[in-house]
Amino acid sequence: MLSTTSARLVAVKIKSANKNIFRALLSLASANLLIRVMGLLNQVVVTAKFGQDQHMDAYYVASLIPTTLAPMLASALEASVIPVYSRLRTKGTREQASKLFSTLLNLLIVLSIGITILLLFFKTELMTLLAPGTRASTLLIAQDLTPFIFPVLALMTLNSFMECLLNAEGKFGWPAYAGMLTPLTTATVVLVGGNSFGVLMLCIGTLLGQLLQLGVIIYRAHKSQIVYRPVLNLKLPELKPIMSAAWPALFGGLISMASPFVDTIFSSYQSAGTIAALNNALKLNGVPTGVLFAAVGRAALPYLANQAAIKDMRAFKGTLRLYLWIVGIATLALTIFMTFGARLIVSVIFEHGHFTAKDANTTSWILVGLSIGLLPTAIGFIVSRAFSALGKTRVLMGVSIFSVFANAAFDAYFGRIWGGFGIAFGTSLYYFCTMIILLVTLRMMIGNLNLLTPPKELLDMLWKVGMGQYYIKWVNWKESGMRDFGLTHAFRKKVLQIVFALAVFAAGAAGAVQNGTLTVRIAFGSLVVFALLRYQYLLVLAWACINVFIGSNLPLFNGNNLLSGLTLPTLLLLFYVPTKEAFQRLPALPVWLFYFIWILLGMGISPIALQEFMTIWTTQLDFLAVSVLVVLVIDSRKKLLGFxxxxxxxAIFIALYGLYGFATQQHGVVDPTTGYFRISSIFYDTPPTLGLYLSVLIPITIYRIFTMRSFLKICAGIAVLLLLMVALGLTFNRGTLLAVAIGLVVTVLFLPSSKMRGIAFGAGTAIVGLVFLGTTLANIPILSRFANSDISSLNGRTYLWQALIDHFDPAQILGYGLKSSDVLLTQLQVGFGGGVIATAAHNIYLEAMFEHGIIGLILMLFGFLAFGWCILKKYFTGKSFDQKLLLAIAFGTLVSIVIQGYESNDIWNQGVGIYFFILMALPFARYWDNEKPSSTTLESEVQEQVDPVNEENALTEQEELATV
Structure with missing residues (x-):
């Protein structure tokens, strides 16, 4: 528990802190106001000079990376350096503080220069990624501007770092006012050379302005006796806490940095000038942003950090509540003013020179969309500073990840409906979601925030201005007057419930008028979603039972939004359950998360439609989400075996359905070389998909047999295993049969006892013999396709692979986008003998390289290697016999899937691949924490049962097992 101090000490500390904060706030707010005013003047000059055409679009695309990346680095520095540096100044010496400052500055110089060089090297790919929908001429202009705008990154980062250090020293004025030099210099340079050199002067002016600002800040640091030393001591003890706090904030900032990138990507698909209009609206929106809550956040952070350091939560909550009220009231007024006065504001400020009335109309609507989200933006910004002060920067990382996905989804939907305004509105909407998540999380961490209670400082201010009596009257009316009218808390709660019910009814009625069938689906689906959110084990059971049938040739499971009903609660639960614990239990999952994020970055270059891209990508993200739930939800043996x-x-039904299809010559294909019928069961006409699915379920069935202790159950289990193996054989898929055989051999080698390995080899040989005997008696030559002449080209797959390699460019960092290999092969129509071989790569490695670049391929390979490393590490350190058995099964299946990846890409089939990820997650579930170490053989299990009553049953069980 976080301790609190006495009331008197708290009052003194709050008063002192508030006094210091107000002093700093005055400097920062006034400086920010002047900087924003200078920025607006600069923007007036720029828009009047260049208007809002493709040249301005090109400039904003080119400047997006440095102007977004630099604040992200600054935010990470602010969250990590200020608390550590403040403690060192208080408890350490000037020399220690100087060494820390010099080391951090030198590290930052090297890092920023390295990033700048890297960005310049990949400038072509970056410009294409940021604005995939713009014209080629706009992209060329943007690429030409990058050498003059990318170096701004290093200067902005150094300026932010020095400003943070001066703020920690209590120096707020000079660093803040120095920011005016950049817009003033830029406007001057544009006026002088804009007509001759165009938007190039914007880049040069920004660069010169940042240099002048750095010079002023260095001078002020020298006056403050901050001494620079040419040292780079990486062994300083203060670096560890700084890095520990910086990397989550840095990662969170990197994720949140994707939000403006997402806005730019979607804006590039709108009409020319939309990117410039969005940035102009952001400039206007940034005036209250910088003057109010940015200034408050920066000024209050050091004092919030000090209050959190001494665990004075009462003072911490009081300070936070006070400035949330101040910022909230001011921002609410600004929201009303900027929403209803957007057209007038834009006309007065921008509608000059080349900036036309049409440009003003476009910008004003985007400003309206952004202004709607001013209040949640302000609250979220201040609350995020509270998390930084508490050192809980990893929370910000999780919220930032959610923000990216929410922003992309809202932009995709509303941007398609309302264009530029829809993109701005989507941005505001995700700010509302972020605000709610942050407030709820902070309340769970430090207790009730009492945000609806007016702060004492505001009440004192009301009394001083003579308005205290009105507040007293309002409180009396609320507590007594409302009670006289029967407006009690219970009554108001009931009214709110009725209003909510009426709102839902009205929405349902409106939906019924538009689309009655869809409304009924949503109504019943919402009940199912809420139930699955509440009962998480039921959710994972639904994935296990239903998932494989979704998208199959069974009409019952298609067109009923079943996948959406499973995906929605699954992804929502990622933000509720302790995902971090799942990542710690199975470290391979974060690797796969990076891979899926890398795929998302190629959203703008994928040849498929955006809606189709998001559907496929979300489905792949389900693999990760379900694995997390399996790790966290399976916490007992009963749940494990039931799952x-x-x-x-x-799988039993699918195998029987396949055998029925073989008997009736349905649900499969006839092999053109051998003439044999290859079953595919519910997977349309794709036997390899059925084979891949069974290659995962057969090992799971083997594990289930080993967990049985009844003779009849074991016989039933073996019958199921024989059924699945026969169905696998009837697919006549050579690669799958070979991979499964190798995987099972690997599994046997890793079984946790020599006795079990011997039994498995013997039983396995017998079962395979039975399968071959049965198929021979039925005149079904399972191995006949191994003798075909097409085995050298793997049924023509090598021609497909060669086509992809011939069209692959390693310089494409992000590849060609999701499903680009399918689109290419469809266009090429690769084939021989007058027929087309296929329109898919049938190789997950070449497919990943072509669609997601070499980095994407490396990330995917790291994902498989991480699975193997986690399994082997747990196998050699685990003590549970059953867990080692499951680990052996999982490792053998991993080997099998990796081999099959060379001829099939069905691992990314939603109905198949998710079972592979589930099997990889099962050995790391919570259940194994409670599993007691067991003996290594079945014989010792029986021998340890010394109870005379159970001895006879134990011996009988041993005989039954030996018979089997």
Whole structure:
């Protein structure tokens, strides 16, 4: 528990802190106001000189990376350096502070220069990524501007770092006012050379302005006796806490940095000038942003950090509540003013020179969309500073990840409907979501915030201005007057419930008028979603039982939004359950998360439609989300075995359905070389997909057999295993049969006892013999396709792979986008003998390289290697016999899937691949923490049962097992 101080000490500390904060706030707010005013003047000059055409679009695209990346680095520095540097100044010496400052500055110089060089090297790919929908001429202009605008990154980062250090020293004025030099210099340079050199002067002016600002800040640092030393001591003890706090904030900032990138990407698909209009609206929106809550956040952070350091939560909550009220009231007034006065504001400020009335209309609507989100933006900004002060920067990382996905989804939907205004509105909407998440999380961490209670300082201010009596009257009316009218808390709660019910009814009625069937689906689907959110084990059972049928050739499971009903609660639960614990239990999951994020970055270059891209990508993200839930939800043996049975049950039906298809010559294809019928069961006409699915379920069935202790159950389990193996054989898929055989051999080698390995080799040989005997008696030559002449080209797959390699460019960092290999092969129509071989790569490695670049391929390979490393590490350190058995099964399946990846890409099929990820997650579930170490053989299990009553049953069980 966080301790609190006495009331008197708290009052003194709050008063002192507030006095210092107000002093700093005055400097920062006034400086920010002047900087924003200078920035607006600069923007007036720029828009009057260049208007809002493709040249301005090109400039904003080119400047997006440095102007977004630099504040992200500054935010990470502010969250990590100020608390550590403040403590060192208080408890350490000037020399220690100087060494820390010099080391950090030198590290930052090297890092920023390196990033700048890297950005310049990949400038072509970056410009294409940021604005995939713009014209080629605009992209060329942007590429030409990058050498003059990318170096701004290093200067902005150094300026932000020096400003943070001066703020920690209590120096707020000079660093803040120095920011005016950049817009003033830029405007001057544009006026002098804008007509001759165009938007190039914008880049040069920004560069010169940042240099002048750095010079002023260095001079002020020298006056403050901040001494620079040419040292780079990486062994300083203060670096560890700084890095520990910086990397989550840095990662969170990197994720949140994707939000303006997402806005730019979607804006590039709008009409020319939309990118410039969005940035002009952001400039106007940035005036209250910088003057109010940015200034408050920067001024209050050091004092919030000090209050958190001494665990004075009462003072911490009081300071936070006070400035949330101040910023909230001011921002609410600004929201009303800027929303209803947007057209007038834009006309007065921008509508000059080349800036036309049409440009003003476009910009004003975007400003309205952004102004709607001013209040949640302000509250979220201040609350995020509270998390930084508490040192809980990892929370910000998780919220930032959510923000990117929410922003992309809202931009995609509303941008398609309302254009530029829709993109701005989507941005405001995700700010509302972020604000709610931050407030709820902070309340869970430090207790009730009492945000609806007016701060004492505001009440004192009301009394001083003679308005205290009105507040007293309002409180009396609220507490007594409302009670006289029967407006009690219970009554108001009931009214709110009725209003909410009426709102839902009205929405349902409106929906019924538009689309009655869809409304009914949403109504019943929402009940199911809420139930799955509440009962998480039921959710993972639904994935195990239903998932494989979604998208199959069974009409019952198609067109009913079943996948959406499972995906929505699954992804929402990622922000509720302790995902961090799942990542710690199975470290391979973060690697896959990076891979899926890398795929998302190629959203703008993918040849498929945006809606289709998001559907496929979200489905792949389900693999990760379900794995997290499996790790966290499976916490007992009963749940584990029930979940395994839930996976095996649909496999039995699918295998029987495949055998029925073989008997009736349906649901499959005829092999053109051998003439044999290859079953595909519910997977349309794709036997390899059925084979891949069974290659995962067969090992799971083997594990389930080993967990049985009844003779009849074991016989039933072996019958199911034989059924699945026969169905696998009838796919006549050579690669799958070979991979499964190798995977099972690997599994046997890793079984946790020599006795079990011997039994498995013997039983396995017998079962394979039975399968071959049965198929031979039925005149079904399973191995006949191994003798075909097309085996050298792997059924023509090598021609497909060669086509992809011939069209691959390693310089494409992000590749060609999701499903680009399918689009290319569809266009090329690769084939021989007058027929087309296929329109898919049938190789997950070449597919990943072509679609997501070499980095994407490396990330995917790291994902598989991480699975293997985690399994082997747990196998050699684990003590549970059953867990080692499951680990052996999982490792063998991993080997099998990696081999099959060379001829099939069905691992990314939603109905198949998710079972592979589930199997990889099962050995790391919570259940194994409670599992007691067991003996290594079945014999010792029986021998340890010394109870005379159970001895006879134990011996009988041993005989039954030996018979099997």
């Amino acid at each position: 395994v049975d839930a996976m095996i049950a649909p």
